[in-house]
Amino acid sequence: xxxxxxxxLGNARVGFRGRILAIxxxxxxxxxxxxxxERRLLExxxxxxxxxxxxxxxxxxxxxxxxxxxxxxxxxxxxxAMAVLVSAGA
Amino acid sequence: xxxxxxxxxxxxxxxxxxxxLFNALTGSRQKVANYPGVTVEKKVGPITTPAGRTVRxxxxxxxxxxxxxxxxxxxxxxxxxxxxxxxxxxxxxxxxADASNLRLALRLVLELKQVGRPVMLSLNMMDIAHRRGIEIxxxxxxxxxxxxxxxxxxVRRGGTDALLAxxxxxxxxxxxxxxxxxxxxxxxxxxxxxxxxxxxxxxVARGQxxxxxxxxxxxxxxxxxxxxxxxxxxxxxVMFQAVFAWAQPGMDAIEAAFxxxxxxxxxMPLPDLAKSFLKDGLIGGVGxxxxxxxxxxxxxxxxxxxxxxxxxxxxxxxxxxxxGGAGLHGRAFIPLLSSFACAIxxxxxxxxIDDRRDRLTTILVAPLMTCSARIPVYTLIIGAFVPDRExxxxxxxxxxxxxxxxxxxxxxxxxxxxxxxxxxxxxxPGEPFMLELPDYxxxxxxxxxxxxWTRATIFLKRAGTIILSMMILIWLLAxxxxxxxxxxxxxxxxxxxxxxxxxxxxVTAPLGFNxxxxxxxxxxxAAREVAVGSLxxxxxxSGGEEVADRIGQALSSQWSLATALAFLAWYVFAPQCASxxxxxxxxxxxxxxxxxxxxxxxxxxYLAAFVTYRVALALGAG
Numbered sequence: 063x064x065x066x067x068x069x070x071l072g073n074a075r076v077g078f079r080g081r082i083l084a085i086x087x088x089x090x091x092x093x094x095x096x097x098x099x100e101r102r103l104l105e106x107x108x109x110x111x112x113x114x115x116x117x118x119x120x121x122x123x124x125x126x127x128x129x130x131x132x133x134x135x136x137x138x139x140x141x142x143a144m145a146v147l148v149s150a151g152a
Numbered sequence: 153x154x155x156x157x158x159x160x161x162x163x164x165x166x167x168x169x170x171x172x173l174f175n176a177l178t179g180s181r182q183k184v185a186n187y188p189g190v191t192v193e194k195k196v197g198p199i200t201t202p203a204g205r206t207v208r209x210x211x212x213x214x215x216x217x218x219x220x221x222x223x224x225x226x227x228x229x230x231x232x233x234x235x236x237x238x239x240x241x242x243x244x245x246x247x248x249a250d251a252s253n254l255r256l257a258l259r260l261v262l263e264l265k266q267v268g269r270p271v272m273l274s275l276n277m278m279d280i281a282h283r284r285g286i287e288i289x290x291x292x293x294x295x296x297x298x299x300x301x302x303x304x305x306x307v308r309r310g311g312t313d314a315l316l317a318x319x320x321x322x323x324x325x326x327x328x329x330x331x332x333x334x335x336x337x338x339x340x341x342x343x344x345x346x347x348x349x350x351x352x353x354x355x356v357a358r359g360q361x362x363x364x365x366x367x368x369x370x371x372x373x374x375x376x377x378x379x380x381x382x383x384x385x386x387x388x389x390v391m392f393q394a395v396f397a398w399a400q401p402g403m404d405a406i407e408a409a410f411x412x413x414x415x416x417x418x419x420m421p422l423p424d425l426a427k428s429f430l431k432d433g434l435i436g437g438v439g440x441x442x443x444x445x446x447x448x449x450x451x452x453x454x455x456x457x458x459x460x461x462x463x464x465x466x467x468x469x470x471x472x473x474x475x476g477g478a479g480l481h482g483r484a485f486i487p488l489l490s491s492f493a494c495a496i497x498x499x500x501x502x503x504x505i506d507d508r509r510d511r512l513t514t515i516l517v518a519p520l521m522t523c524s525a526r527i528p529v530y531t532l533i534i535g536a537f538v539p540d541r542e543x544x545x546x547x548x549x550x551x552x553x554x555x556x557x558x559x560x561x562x563x564x565x566x567x568x569x570x571x572x573x574x575x576x577x578x579x580x581p582g583e584p585f586m587l588e589l590p591d592y593x594x595x596x597x598x599x600x601x602x603x604x605w606t607r608a609t610i611f612l613k614r615a616g617t618i619i620l621s622m623m624i625l626i627w628l629l630a631x632x633x634x635x636x637x638x639x640x641x642x643x644x645x646x647x648x649x650x651x652x653x654x655x656x657x658x659v660t661a662p663l664g665f666n667x668x669x670x671x672x673x674x675x676x677x678a679a680r681e682v683a684v685g686s687l688x689x690x691x692x693x694s695g696g697e698e699v700a701d702r703i704g705q706a707l708s709s710q711w712s713l714a715t716a717l718a719f720l721a722w723y724v725f726a727p728q729c730a731s732x733x734x735x736x737x738x739x740x741x742x743x744x745x746x747x748x749x750x751x752x753x754x755x756x757x758y759l760a761a762f763v764t765y766r767v768a769l770a771l772g773a774g
Contacts (some may be wrong), residue, residue, distance in 0.1 A: 067429075081571070085339075088311075088716075094584060095339075099344055100250070100339045101217075101219065101337075101338070101339055102221070102584070102586060103586075104339060104342040104343060104346060105216040105217045105219070105256070105259075105342065105382075106216065106256070106586060106588065107255060107256050107346070109343055109346045110343070117371070117375070118371065118375040118469075119377065119397060120375070120377060120469070120470065120472065120473045121377035121378060121381060121473070121475065123473060124377075125472075125473050126469060126472050126473065126585055128371075128375060128469065128589055128676060130193040130363065132255055132258060132350075133253055133254070133255045133360055134588055135363075135367075135588065135589040136253065136586065136587070136588055136589065137465065137468075137469040137585070137587055137589050138584065138585060138586075138587075139472070139584060139585050139586075140588040141584075142584045142585075142586060152629065
């Protein structure tokens with residue numbers, strides 16, 4: 063267990079490295095129903111315990127972000143990334 | 153090819169090299185058609201296995217799960233589960249995986265296994281995986297997964313031998329396919345499956361997960377918030393230049409060829425009406441569309457190269473926020489850009505957009521981008537009415553007006569998509585932007601050639617069917633009834649088109665259009681630039697050296713400036729292109745969106761022309 067504070071991936075800066083603690087789609091006002099958003103994130107590899115690193119971000123509103131999750135790089139908007147809870151340090 | 157031949161379906165994540173493998177297996181024997189009722193491409197190719205068995209290979213759209221999220225992915229699910237009405241029920245499912253990116257693919261294999269049909273795994277792009285120091289114990293992987301595993305290198309001679317041998321093996325022990333069983337996994341099942349996949353991967357593979365160093369270095373620039381956008385703009389600039397400059401010789405050659413054909417017809421001992429049908433209706437009609445083939449091939453060359461490279465996902469990433477402001481998806485960027493050349497390839501390339509609503513919005517606004525067929529019309533009117541002088545010292549007024557017309561088209565498209573998002577899709581969930589940014593890979597010439605060939609034949613087939621029938625209809629309108637003996641005026645003035653033009657006079661009078669303009673708009677439906685020639689015919693200007701100049705002179709003596717400006721405003725928005733409408737019908741699988749596009753553009757055109765005319769009159773340009 064990490065002593066690091068839990069943050070939402072949607073708030074992470076470029077260069078952030080951490081580990082996924084939970085997928086909490088219910089707390090996000092995304093366009094999709096929570097269960098659908100959760101499953102889409104899971105299908106792209108956002109599973110508890112996976113390592114993440116924020117690699118890039120867009121120019122406007124620092125959005126979207128490119129995230130390395132385990133072996134894959136995924137581009138997504140910060141709004142949906144709010145559903146991924148992470149702890150720093152990996 | 154026997155329809156009873158066993159079917160092997162290729163399934164895999166996006167970017168796993170599945171299409172390259174399909175191309176390697178089937179070569180040029182593949183057939184591309186659409187699944188009935190939808191616009192998803194159905195790619196089937198017959199092959200003969202080493203054991204002499206004839207097998208049909210089906211390439212299915214890439215997916216992460218059978219839980220379909222787009223029309224493409226629904227096809228994958230339905231074919232795998234044997235739910236399609238047609239004959240493609242797979243006897244064997246080959247899951248294709250990028251050997252250097254196995255994690256998500258293994259979860260898909262576990263899901264496919266539950267379907268109850270024979271499944272095998274093909275580790276694709278093994279050459280790249282080796283180069284990156286990845287080692288996979290294929291035998292152990294097969295044991296852990298409980299399915300046969302082979303390696304394949306789609307791009308190397310003999311690279312698919314092991315795969316073909318295994319396909320033979322599997323089909324030999326072909327059991328009567330049990331009814332497919334599959335239930336959409338819930339979140340807990342997905343988590344379990346991914347954990348299992350992670351466990352297996354840790355046990356059988358070494359070196360997985362490291363970032364490809366070349367991709368990392370390239371992305372440092374290409375996904376940089378500022379430099380990335382600059383590079384994207386540069387790529388677009390080159391693409392644009394190429395579409396216009398490189399295509400010119402090809403377009404000239406095609407025009408010359410059709411002109412030569414027309415000349416042959418002219419010389420034949422036929423009645424004038426038959427000549428006119430063959431020359432103006434058939435040859436002229438098809439020619440006016442086929443002439444865009446070079447532009448379409450060049451455009452798709454760039455699109456396919458960028459797609460194969462893995463850059464398209466980056467372009468969508470860079471543009472997502474900018475497009476999102478207007479309610480468009482990041483992936484709408486390339487189709488809209490293509491529409492500056494011609495809306496037809498633009499609309500065809502909206503296939504890269506997964507979500508149906510985002511795709512429809514893009515298709516709706518694509519015809520508002522100023523296509524190259526508008527240029528001759530703009531040039532004619534601007535040349536005739538806008539004085540050739542400089543404003544603010546050094547900016548040419550004519551060029552400024554041209555630029556203004558482009559801008560009005562773009563702003564119009566953004567406004568329309570904004571309104572569509574707010575009104576039509578109101579209350580429906582906005583599709584999230586989530587996509588894998590794959591490692592960069594060099595495009596393979598052979599795959600490229602096959603892709604280009606496919607695009608070109610689809611376009612030509614369309615020109616030969618729907619578009620041709622539209623052209624003939626327009627010719628009929630402009631040719632019948634025939635002028636009486638010894639008629640003084642040009643033939644078109646006696647035709648049905650002229651009657652329609654006169655009949656709708658009260659409707660277009662508020663726009664400052666006279667009946668001659670109305671008449672020219674009807675053949676202009678064939679292709680926008682045809683209106684230039686029609687105006688010439690109506691004002692009885694015989695062809696010659698500087699015919700366009702003389703049409704311009706005739707117009708400037710007959711039209712007021714207000715009318716000319718209203719005509720330009722009309723052309724920015726009007727649905728003046730039968731081919732585009734035909735392609736919309738084809739791509740959306742029905743008449744509904746054709747009519748939606750037609751009427752909203754007509755309404756916008758009327759409004760724009762009306763406002764322009766009235767404002768110009770008020771300013772004394774009458």
